[in-house]
Amino acid sequence: MEKRILLLEDGTYFIGEAIGSEKETIGEVVFNTGMTGYQETITDPSYYGQMITFTYPLVGNYGINRDDFESIQPVVKGVIVREAAEFASNWREQMTLNEFLKEKDIPGISGIDTRKLTKMIRKEGTLKGLLAPYTSETDQEKLLHHLRSVRLKTDQVAEVSSSKPFISPGEGKRVVLVDFGVKGSILKELNKRNCHVTVVPYNTSAAEILSMHPDGVMLSNGPGDPKDVPEAIEMIRGIQGVIPLFGICLGHQLFALANGADTFKLKFGHRGANHPVKELASGRVDFTAQNHGYAVDADSVSGTDMVVTHIELNDGTVEGLAHANYPAYTVQYHPEANPGPDDVNYLFDQFIEMMDLEREGRMTNA
Incomplete structure (x- = not known):
């Protein structure tokens, strides 16, 4: 088995076995605490530019199937696991994880101490990392210099958003879905409810959206810092109060910025399928799926026309907002x-x- 090195910007390194593509790559190293769902995670556009460390020790045991994709072309930079299953056992399985990573040109590493790596990220925060083939002649100092010199992209939404509008037809409500890196499951949920969905690029203006005469607008999830998408902030200001609005994840953060609140980068983010969220009005607690590296500053919501509707019970961060005067609400999860x-x-x-x-x-008012 070929060897591979995972090198972090602080100089820490791990040597493991190569899986997936043979190419060298650089990305932000994060961790996901889900026990299942690796296919959906790897194909989630919100992971653009990141290397995913799976905290569950065995990944790939039920293979890859045709139904669980969140996007056609994954945009993750790498996959990091304790053990990659060599054989998959599931009636839906069409290929192994390793075969899938090779097909999609995604490098990975297995056989390293992912528990140690996760504890490092929790302590130090997310770090840049480099995956590269490893031999006895590998020059780690040269690799480290290269890693530290590379700046990660900030135009992440532009990389994953649809370039042109498209329609997913239905006979019910007419919904404009603004694509900041939308997961396929969001579109599925709208289609289940017979919505006629028009998916538009992230930089579509308020005037263009209003000209479509939708019944509602949905702001999708997506990668990166919400402050890197100023076009969307202006668009939200132009449609809220005119059309009902629902935002998810990055859409939630953009809604907050559009209404005068602030956002900040979390130390290591929320990524997993087991995050407890409390609805303040009812006291109801739900376990939620999350994937984000930024959050809304709770103190900055005061003095705006928004109210906090949900909080994360692990760290108290804002998980839901509603506009006090308009039909508009958002959730971080x-x-x-x-x-x-x-x-x-x-x-x-x-x-x-x-x-x-x-x-x-x-x-009634007409």
């Missing part, structure tokens, strides 16, 4: 799950109800 629990799937039904109520109100 993923109600479509995949991977993860579907405790909060009802939020899509609330979005439909909100569009119904807004339409009835307009007809």
